[in-house]
Amino acid sequence: MRTKTAVARFRPAKRGLFFLFLWVITGKAQAAEQPTPVDSVAVDTVLTVSLKAIAGLQFDRVRFRVKPGAPVRVTLENTDDMAHNLVITKPGARQEVVNAALQLGERGPAAHYIPQSSAILWTIPVVLPEETGSVTFIAPAESGVYPYVCTFPGHGFVMYGAMYVTEGPLPALKDDPAVPENRRKADSPPTASHANHAPERFHPYEPAPPFLYRIFMPDASPAAIAVSLPHAVSYCWDAGTCRLRYAWQGGFLDQSKLWPGKGDTEAKLIGTVFFRDATGYPLRTNSSSKPPAVDFKGYQLLDRYPEFHYSVDGVEVYELIRSKENGNGLLRRFKIPNASGPVRFLTAPDDGVRYQASAGKWADGSLELSPSEAREFTITMTKRID
Amino acid sequence: MLKPGLLLSTLSFLLFVAAIREDPKPVVKTAYRVETIPMPEGLSSETGAIAFLPDGRLVAAFHRGEVMIYEPKTRKWALFAEGLHEPLGILVVSPAELIIMQRPELTRVKDRDGDGKADLYEKVTDAFGISGNYHEFNYGPIRDKDGNLFIGLNTASPNGGVRREVRGALDTLAAEHPKQMFSPVSYRGWLLKLTPDKRLVPYASGFRSPNGLAFDASGHLLATDNQGDWVGTSPLYHVQEGKFYGHPASLVWEKGWRGGNPLKIEPSELDKNRTKAAVLFPHGILANSITQPVCDQTGGRFGPFVGQLFVGEMNQDRILRVMLEEVGGQLQGACIPFLDGQGLRKGNNRLAFAPDGSLWTGQNDHGWAGDRGIQRIVFTGKPPMDVYRMNLTPTGFDLTFTQPVDVATARQLSQYQVRHYFYEYHKAYGSPQFDVQTVPVLAVSISPNRKTVSLTLAALKPGLIYELTLGNIKGAQGEPLANKLICYTLNALKQ
Numbered sequence: 001m002r003t004k005t006a007v008a009r010f011r012p013a014k015r016g017l018f019f020l021f022l023w024v025i026t027g028k029a030q031a032a033e034q035p036t037p038v039d040s041v042a043v044d045t046v047l048t049v050s051l052k053a054i055a056g057l058q059f060d061r062v063r064f065r066v067k068p069g070a071p072v073r074v075t076l077e078n079t080d081d082m083a084h085n086l087v088i089t090k091p092g093a094r095q096e097v098v099n100a101a102l103q104l105g106e107r108g109p110a111a112h113y114i115p116q117s118s119a120i121l122w123t124i125p126v127v128l129p130e131e132t133g134s135v136t137f138i139a140p141a142e143s144g145v146y147p148y149v150c151t152f153p154g155h156g157f158v159m160y161g162a163m164y165v166t167e168g169p170l171p172a173l174k175d176d177p178a179v180p181e182n183r184r185k186a187d188s189p190p191t192a193s194h195a196n197h198a199p200e201r202f203h204p205y206e207p208a209p210p211f212l213y214r215i216f217m218p219d220a221s222p223a224a225i226a227v228s229l230p231h232a233v234s235y236c237w238d239a240g241t242c243r244l245r246y247a248w249q250g251g252f253l254d255q256s257k258l259w260p261g262k263g264d265t266e267a268k269l270i271g272t273v274f275f276r277d278a279t280g281y282p283l284r285t286n287s288s289s290k291p292p293a294v295d296f297k298g299y300q301l302l303d304r305y306p307e308f309h310y311s312v313d314g315v316e317v318y319e320l321i322r323s324k325e326n327g328n329g330l331l332r333r334f335k336i337p338n339a340s341g342p343v344r345f346l347t348a349p350d351d352g353v354r355y356q357a358s359a360g361k362w363a364d365g366s367l368e369l370s371p372s373e374a375r376e377f378t379i380t381m382t383k384r385i386d
Numbered sequence: 387m388l389k390p391g392l393l394l395s396t397l398s399f400l401l402f403v404a405a406i407r408e409d410p411k412p413v414v415k416t417a418y419r420v421e422t423i424p425m426p427e428g429l430s431s432e433t434g435a436i437a438f439l440p441d442g443r444l445v446a447a448f449h450r451g452e453v454m455i456y457e458p459k460t461r462k463w464a465l466f467a468e469g470l471h472e473p474l475g476i477l478v479v480s481p482a483e484l485i486i487m488q489r490p491e492l493t494r495v496k497d498r499d500g501d502g503k504a505d506l507y508e509k510v511t512d513a514f515g516i517s518g519n520y521h522e523f524n525y526g527p528i529r530d531k532d533g534n535l536f537i538g539l540n541t542a543s544p545n546g547g548v549r550r551e552v553r554g555a556l557d558t559l560a561a562e563h564p565k566q567m568f569s570p571v572s573y574r575g576w577l578l579k580l581t582p583d584k585r586l587v588p589y590a591s592g593f594r595s596p597n598g599l600a601f602d603a604s605g606h607l608l609a610t611d612n613q614g615d616w617v618g619t620s621p622l623y624h625v626q627e628g629k630f631y632g633h634p635a636s637l638v639w640e641k642g643w644r645g646g647n648p649l650k651i652e653p654s655e656l657d658k659n660r661t662k663a664a665v666l667f668p669h670g671i672l673a674n675s676i677t678q679p680v681c682d683q684t685g686g687r688f689g690p691f692v693g694q695l696f697v698g699e700m701n702q703d704r705i706l707r708v709m710l711e712e713v714g715g716q717l718q719g720a721c722i723p724f725l726d727g728q729g730l731r732k733g734n735n736r737l738a739f740a741p742d743g744s745l746w747t748g749q750n751d752h753g754w755a756g757d758r759g760i761q762r763i764v765f766t767g768k769p770p771m772d773v774y775r776m777n778l779t780p781t782g783f784d785l786t787f788t789q790p791v792d793v794a795t796a797r798q799l800s801q802y803q804v805r806h807y808f809y810e811y812h813k814a815y816g817s818p819q820f821d822v823q824t825v826p827v828l829a830v831s832i833s834p835n836r837k838t839v840s841l842t843l844a845a846l847k848p849g850l851i852y853e854l855t856l857g858n859i860k861g862a863q864g865e866p867l868a869n870k871l872i873c874y875t876l877n878a879l880k881q
Contacts, residue, residue, distance in 0.1 A: 055545065056753040081521070081545045081614070082754070083816060102702070106853060106871060108670040109819060128815045129545075130565050153674055154701030154732055154755030202450055204426035205465060213451060214471035214490060221553045222518040223490035225469075239490060239512075240553040259430070259450055262753030264520045264546040298493070298508035306507075 046071045046136060053077070053084040053127070053150065053159075055263045062161040062179040065170060066139045074148075074163075075134040078127040084150045085112055086124040086133070088163060093119035094147035098156030113151045121146065139165050145178045202255065209252075210305045216258065216266040219276075220245045223296075226267060227306060228252040231327030234271065242294035242310040243282060244321065247275040247330055249383070274383040275330070278348035285315040285336070285343055315339055329353060329382035336374040343374040353381040417689060417770035417868070420729040423456065423746075423760040426463045431758045433748030435486070436738045437476040444740070446748060446760060447473035447486060453495065453504070456760075458740075467495050467504035475599075477527050477535070487524050487537055490516055490553070492580070513586040514539055514578065515554025515571020519546040522574060526599045530607070535580040536589065538596035538609060541567035541635050542574060557638050566615050566649045566813060567594050568635045575636025577609060577625055591640065592631030592660065597735070598678040602710060603693040606717060610676045610697065613669050616653075618809025618817030620676045621663030622697070622708060624717040629661040632811065653812050664717040665708055666809065666851055666875045667697075669816060672721055674701035675754065679708065680737040680745070687743025689765040690774060690788050696724055698734035698747060701755040703727050705734055705747065705763070709775050714878035720776040722872040731757035771865040773872055774837075776854075778880045782827075782843040783854070785872075790836035790862040801857035802827045802841055806850040806876075821850065836862065851875055 047070055052060040057080075066072050076086045089097045100115035101108070112125035121140070124133040140146065142165070149160035162178035164170055174184045209228045217224035221240025228234050235247040250271020258265045281291045297309040297316075307320040318335040330353075336343055345367040347355050355362075358378040360369035369377060423444075425431045432449035439445060444456040445466065453467035453476070467484075475487035482497040484504075491512035495504045516522055521543035527535040542548070544563055548556070554571040569575045577596065579589040594617050598610035607625045611617055616633045623631050630637070634656055637648035645651065667673040677698035682691050695708040707724035710717045733756025736748035745763045750756050775786040795801055804827055807819035829842035846852075856870040 057751075057755055079545070081543050104670075106668065106671040106855065109668070110822075113670060152701070152755075153670055157732075158755070201428050202430070203452060203468070204428040204454075204463070207468070212469045214469055214488065215451075216471075216518060216549075219551075221551045222516040222549055223512065223553050240516075240551075255450075262520055264518065264549075266518075296491075296509055296512065298506070300507070301505045 046073045048073045048075065049163075050075050050077065051086070051148075051161075053080045055080050057150075057155055057159040058180065058183065059148070059150075059159065059161045062183040063164060063170065063173075063176065064161075065164040065166060067167055068139060068143055068165050069141050070139045071136070072139050073134055073136040074122075074124070075132055076124045076127050077132040078129050081129055082152075083126050083128050084152060084155065084159070085114060085126050086135075086148055087114055087120055087151050088122045088135075088146055088148045089117075090119045090121060091144040091146055093117075094149050094156070094160055098149060098151055101151035101156060102153055108153065113153065115151070139163075143167070147178065202259065210303075212306055213253070213255075213267075214239070215253070215255070217245075218266055218269065225299075225306070226253055227321070229321070229323035231323045231325065232271070233323035233327050233330065234269075235321060235330065237306075237308060237321070239296045239308075241281075242296050242308075242312070243277060244319075244330075244332070245277055246273050247381075248273040249327060273352075275352045275381060278351045279346045281312075282346050283312050283317065283334075283343065284346065285312050285339055286341060288313075315343075324380070324382065329380060332379045332381065333376070334374070334379070335376050336371075339369075339371040339374045341371065343369045343371070345369070345379060352384060354384055356380040356382070415768070416728065417766055417768045417772075418725055418728065419764045419766050420725070421762045421764060422729070423762060424461055425759050426454065429454075429463075431760065432750045432752050433736055433758070433760060434472065434474040434750065435476040436736045436746055436748040436760065437478045437484075438738055438740050438746075439478055439481045440741065441481065442741045443481075444738075444746060444760075445476055445478065445484060447476055449750070449752060451488075453484070453486065455502075464502060466497070466502065467507075470495075472523070474523055475526050475537075477529060485510060485527055485535070487526050489522070489524060492524075492527060492535070492537060510535075511580055511584065511586045512553070514573045515552060515556070517542055517552045517556070517570040517574075518549030519543060519570065521546055521567070521595075522571075523595070523597065525596055527580070528599045528601060528607075530601065531605060533582040536577055536599055536607060537580070538577045538593060538599055539574050540595050540597070541569050541593070541633065543567060562647055563635070563649055565815070566635065567633065568649065569638055573636070573639050575633055576639065577607075579627075588639065588641075589627055590625045590629050590631060591636040592629075592633050593636065594633040598676065598697070600679040600681060600695070602681050602695060603683060606710075608664075608679055608695070610679060611663075612675050613816050615813055615815050616811070618666075618811060619669040620667045620673055622665040622667070622676070622679065622695075622721075623661070624664045626661070630656075630659050631663075632656070632660045649813070657811055660811065662877055663875065664710060664877075665719050665721050666873070667706065667721055668807075668819075668851060668853065668873055669809075671853075672723065672871070672873060673697075673699040673704070673706060675699065676706065677735045678737045680739060682739070684739055684743035687765065688739065688745055689770060691724075696737055696745060697721070698737050700733050700735065700750075703730045703732050705730065705737070705745075711777055713778055713880050716878055718778075718875050718877045720872050720874040722773055722776075723869045725763060726869075730761060730763070731759065733757035770868050771861040772868040773856075776872055776874055778846075778874065778876065779840065780880050782841040782846065783852070783874065784838055784840050785854075786838045787859075787861075788837075789865070791832070791839065792860045792862050792864065793832055793836060795857070796832055796836075796839055796859050797830050798857075799827050799830055801859050802830065803855040803857070804841075804843060804852060806847070806852050808850050825852065846876065846879060848876055848879055 127133040146163040212227040220238045223240035236245045248271045254268040292313040299306040322331045359373040360367045435447040451470040471489035473488045477485040492510040494508040496506040519542035523540040526537035595612040596609045613620045634648035679697045697706045710719035733749035734747045735750035774788045777784045804825040807822040809817040826844040852874045
């Protein structure tokens with residue numbers, strides 16, 4: 001953010017006089033309080049301020065500074081998925097103008113939701129998604145905080161910012177009452193990462209592991225399930241493909257970007273991934289070499305641990321995953337009560353873990369179990385340290 | 387000069403007056419009262435769904451996956467389920483069993499051991515696609531009398547993309563969708579029917595953002611949609627099997643589709659097969675983003691509008707009311723604000739009637755205009771002075787009021803301003819109003835019971851919205867009219 005010393009604050013006074021001069025010679029000074037068209041201003045002297053309407057009922061920039069009397073062109077590019085306008089008002093008049101816009105009723109659409117009001121200085125009429133509108137004007141000679149706001153019904157209470165007409169510095173953003181409260185943190189939209197901050201409270205309770213979220217996750221189908229286990233171990237189980245995708249150690253998830261906003265986002269992992277399934281599909285209930293057809297059925301919670309229920313080529317499977325006591329791996333308990341033939345559990349080399357099984361025989365990194373062994377078995381996956 | 391005694395008695399008189407003013411018994415001035423429900427601390431109360439258990443407890447689902455139960459008697463919340471992916475609809479099966487629409491699937495959530503917490507999350511169906519695009523919200527379920535469930539699938543937004551890995555079939559045509567909502571995976575933009583034998587059947591197409599499914603009192607399936615591309619202003623549709631409602635993106639999942647990219651078909655071609663809205667909500671006038679409709683089946687405990695629909699609105703502190711009638715074999719009708727302000731917040735995303743007849747509203751914003759939390763609207767017992775019904779006649783409209791009108795004002799032609807207009811069906815976002823014209827009111831007559839005003843209009847044309855602004859019409863005792871702007875969607879003329 002821009003900062004200025006106290007000395008610098010006085011210096012621009014002379015330039016202020018110059019702009020006042022410019023203001024007079026443009027012949028518009030007689031209407032200092034009135035909206036001023038600027039056809040007569042040469043384009044190369046115009047300061048262009050580019051604003052975007054972005055998702056979340058906000059402008060990408062919540063304040064900007066112009067010098068008193070400066071020619072200004074404000075453009076509004078609409079990158080949101082709904083229409084917006086932009087109205088610049090006299091200082092302190094935002095709320096009044098927003099309320100007047102709400103009173104337009106059936107006259108709203110024809111008026112671009114812009115009311116007749118002497119408090120309105122300049123406007124950009126309705127800008128549809130992916131279009132751009134603009135307005136050019138001479139900034140007021142009087143220093144002050146001139147709000148800009150979208151006056152669409154409902155938008156004006158949150159979608160606004162401030163044009164500072166001043167030679168001086170702006171107040172600290174964090175204390176600036178002229179910008180929306182959720183935008184007083186940084187000069188960028190509030191989607192910036194806050195991963196380093198203390199964990200935010202996300203629920204009316206404190207989730208204690210094990211617990212899960214169905215949530216958009218990296219490297220998984222959009223039907224992912226993220227599970228937080230004791231001992232700082234977490235895993236991503238994919239209900240879209242019915243398999244464990246990966247596991248990580250350290251923290252759980254950062255949802256600070258995902259939950260507050262709209263737009264394509266996913267949760268961020270906190271910690272280090274130590275396992276990624278690379279088999280294509282690990283469970284086989286027949287001798288076919290093709291990836292099996294799978295169907296997700298749901299899960300039950302057993303002492304809060306999810307036990308996933310799905311079918312693999314028509315054979316019912318139950319899978320419950322715990323963390324190892326020392327947090328260096330996973331214990332996967334499978335129950336396949338009705339296998340009609342041998343069940344195979346495939347592994348891939350270099351997937352980050354060593355395998356042990358409570359039953360069955362290993363051959364070439366593949367575990368084979370008889371139907372009775374498959375009724376219940378546990379596979380231990382220990383993080384490799386080499 | 388005042389004597390001390392007099393001063394004292396004056397003072398005590400003032401105190402007495404003050405005491406009277408603080409009398410807790412409120413004078414009922416309005417027909418409806420808005421109450422705000424206390425929300426649990428730490429909850430981001432972006433309300434995705436609300437429903438009632440038969441015992442009067444409220445069950446609500448929130449954006450971050452919590453499902454919570456509120457006991458109105460104790461004003462206490464309890465957690466029932468957690469971890470769901472953007473739940474947006476709840477169907478109550480029993481106090482221990484809910485069917486919840488979440489992002490990846492329709493899920494049966496059950497508390498089997500009776501400890502008040504769900505322990506089984508069973509897939510009901512996931513036989514539809516998800517691409518990961520943020521706008522692929524899922525709506526419903528609602529259940530018809532035969533046990534079919536209906537759900538609605540939002541299209542994807544061009545402001546988002548498609549994930550590398552999707553669930554369901556991916557349509558390659560979907561890559562070309564400049565400024566258009568699109569349907570990258572199966573049945574985006576459709577309403578689907580889940581039969582009791584668990585087949586998920588495509589039911590009707592052409593939806594953009596059907597954030598509100600309901601049945602009316604006669605069992606008609608209704609769905610709202612949101613203004614945007616191909617949707618000039620927000621509609622309420624009467625949804626029938628096999629019909630197409632206007633947004634072309636969904637057509638790519640039509641069985642045996644060979645039409646190429648449906649977003650490139652001429653609007654005039656699409657229009658031929660399009661079923662029009664039963665009711666249109668003029669954008670920026672009555673609503674910007676309508677949500678859940680709910681039918682008043684309270685038997686009068688919510689006031690006089692039994693059988694009519696209430697519809698939420700995101701952008702304004704408003705709930706709307708819809709009155710439907712059958713004309714020429716099709717549903718059409720009027721919409722009017724029901725409640726404006728009075729403490730109501732914006733973001734009225736979900737509506738549900740409690741067993742006691744109060745109307746609850748779950749609020750949401752989530753990046754759009756709105757608010758958060760839950761409120762409840764209670765009928766105070768004071769009869770509202772409002773338009774009860776608006777019916778088309780061969781020559782104009784009959785307006786029936788909830789109470790007799792003051793004849794002296796109601797018989798003045800100048801009290802009725804009528805204009806008509808329409809919204810264009812085209813690919814652009816929204817639509818301006820076209821053919822905006824004032825329609826002269828030629829005659830007014832009032833029924834003997836002074837409740838129905840018959841208006842004769844200079845002309846009536848199908849395909850237009852008739853917007854009626856009422857002047858100073860009041861009740862026989864001088865009560866002002868609660869709402870003065872009412873819009874009738876005229877699809878068919880009355881013979």
